[in-house]
Amino acid sequence: MTGDGRLAGQVAYVLGGGSHGPARPGEDLPMGNGRAIALRLAAEGATVVVGDIDLGRAQATVDGLATPGLAVEVDASDAVSCQAAVATALEAYGRLDIVVCNVGISGREPIKAQSLPEWEYSEAVNVRSHWLTAQAALGPMLDRSRGAFVFVGSTAGLLSSRRSLSYEATKAAQLAVMRHIAVRYAARGIRANAVVLGVIDSALVRREFGTEAAPARAAVVPMGREGRPEEAAAAVAFLASDDAAYVTGQSLIVDGGVSASWPSPQKG
């Protein structure tokens, strides 16, 4: 293991660490939250295992890491695959210090249109894969009395945008998984936290909403702009690091002030 920095000598696994969608102007590699998180953890010295359903996207992330890493193919909708990916990471590096559950798909169906297959697939990818991954990593972490989980959540898990029932419900459930791990294992050296992201200019959002919707997305943010995947990654790196040694069970909201605001009619 190589590298200096806050996470030097640590091994991290990022589930959903590729990036799927169009690049930002002038960018070669499309930047999503998972990819930015992997790059940031490596830049801080961690050895990073990148899991993705698309091995090419995972490898593209690994190729950009500041430290040597490993790309692993994993289908988050498949329970055995989730467990096997963690086993591969443990086999390769002997331990995991940090696990980032980033993978997530955004549904499109409000309650009247919500279909059972879409609900079940969202649940499998957005929640089930996260607890299975955490469960598989937990044993070896407990043996060492050390481990940090970071879940990549959404303001949709706290507040409704009226868009997708399955997304809102699974993102809320994901935070419950995080809190369960945090409380259950707080006394045994394990921490679990979440970043709760608002409007981030990620490859996912550009793919889902189109680049032309960017001004409308920025307009709902008190800061007047979308966040960047790199800003999400900075929050994840903090929670993963010993700088957050006394922080567990928390949802760190990274939304430019959206959830702090109230749409009060303004005078004049």
Ligand SMILES: NC(=O)c1ccc[n+]([C@@H]2O[C@H](COP(=O)([O-])OP(=O)(O)OC[C@H]3O[C@@H](n4cnc5c(N)ncnc54)[C@H](O)[C@@H]3O)[C@@H](O)[C@H]2O)c1
């Ligand atoms: N961008 C935003 O504005 C925003 C806001 C709130 C929350 N989030 C959260 O951010 C996370 C994802 O962000 P991203 O930018 O990395 O997204 P992304 O769409 O780029 O996905 C990352 C990777 O996940 C992979 N993936 C998709 N389905 C998979 C599966 N079944 N198994 C394994 N890998 C799979 C994709 O191949 C992709 O490379 C989600 O948890 C999402 O809820 C994003």
